[in-house]
Amino acid sequence: MKIIRSPAAMTAWSEGLRRAGVTIGFVPTMGALHEGHRTLIREARLQCDALVVSIFVNPTQFGPQEDLAKYPRPISHDRAICRQEGVDVCFEPTAEAMYPAGFQTTVTVPAVARRWEGEARPHHFSGVATVVTKLFGMVRPHRALFGQKDFQQSVLVQQLVKDLNLGVDIVVRPTVREQDGLAMSSRNIYLSPDERARAVTLYKSLQAGAEVIKVGDTDAKAVRSVMDQVVTRESTITTDYLAVCDPRTLEPVSFVTSRVVLLGAIRLGSVRLIDNLLVNAPRRAS
Numbered sequence: 001m002k003i004i005r006s007p008a009a010m011t012a013w014s015e016g017l018r019r020a021g022v023t024i025g026f027v028p029t030m031g032a033l034h035e036g037h038r039t040l041i042r043e044a045r046l047q048c049d050a051l052v053v054s055i056f057v058n059p060t061q062f063g064p065q066e067d068l069a070k071y072p073r074p075i076s077h078d079r080a081i082c083r084q085e086g087v088d089v090c091f092e093p094t095a096e097a098m099y100p101a102g103f104q105t106t107v108t109v110p111a112v113a114r115r116w117e118g119e120a121r122p123h124h125f126s127g128v129a130t131v132v133t134k135l136f137g138m139v140r141p142h143r144a145l146f147g148q149k150d151f152q153q154s155v156l157v158q159q160l161v162k163d164l165n166l167g168v169d170i171v172v173r174p175t176v177r178e179q180d181g182l183a184m185s186s187r188n189i190y191l192s193p194d195e196r197a198r199a200v201t202l203y204k205s206l207q208a209g210a211e212v213i214k215v216g217d218t219d220a221k222a223v224r225s226v227m228d229q230v231v232t233r234e235s236t237i238t239t240d241y242l243a244v245c246d247p248r249t250l251e252p253v254s255f256v257t258s259r260v261v262l263l264g265a266i267r268l269g270s271v272r273l274i275d276n277l278l279v280n281a282p283r284r285a286s
């Protein structure tokens with residue numbers, strides 16, 4: 001496996017392969033790789049001839065009060081996973097190479113980024129959209145894989161690629177979960193044992209909402225209220241948002257008449273967790 005740090009060297013490697021007709025798969029990450037990333041890497045390995053994984057903790061998507069400084073950076077562990085999964089290039093640019101002196105162009109994010117994470121984390125999605133655009137420009141992949149865990153990010157990236165004609169095929173893969181249902185995330189390591197035991201509450205709340213829909217209640221208020229009850233039973237958890245939304249626009253719906261996404265964000269102590277579930281409205285008997 002090659003480790004490339006310079007953006008120019010990354011592009012030169014990819015351009016050489018593109019000219020030879022090789023399809024390049026790409027999994028962008030911030031490192032601290034877990035089973036969720038491994039699943040994306042395996043899928044990309046199957047779908048493409050050559051495979052690049054980027055590891056870059058992108059400073060511009062963190063708010064001033066967020067965890068940029070303490071974000072886990074286990075680079076030897078990450079490289080070992082990449083080697084095990086047959087990655088061809090681990091792209092590890094420095095912050096100086098990504099944002100050199102004089103850098104000034106950023107991507108303004110679309111409406112799908114306005115609510116939910118966009119409200120809770122101002123500038124986050126502009127940072128994500130900008131770095132993803134830059135990484136695509138450097139890696140020149142044919143296809144890039146993202147996890148459904150960051151649902152709003154995946155919708156944003158699809159919109160970005162379409163609006164800016166980036167010419168990358170975006171594949172979104174289902175969330176990988178721990179045995180109890182907690183969505184895998186690099187930030188789960190921040191949870192104390194007690195918080196870890198309670199962290200599954202968010203998934204339980206989404207599941208409870210999905211059950212309401214499955215038994216035929218189409219009123220989004222009723223779905224939300226059941227989701228809310230599950231979280232408020234845990235006095236140490238605070239809700240950032242629980243929502244029933246259109247999965248394309250991420251606008252809240254009043255009634256569940258087709259596929260919806262249940263979105264949630266909670267706080268346990270200083271840890272913030274997000275999760276989501278896609279749910280189909282049950283077919284009406286005719």
Ligand code: PAF
Pocket residue numbers: 028029030056058061128131132150153
């Ligand atoms: O999902 C992530 O890990 C990051 O937001 C991404 C897409 C690598 C951009 O920094």
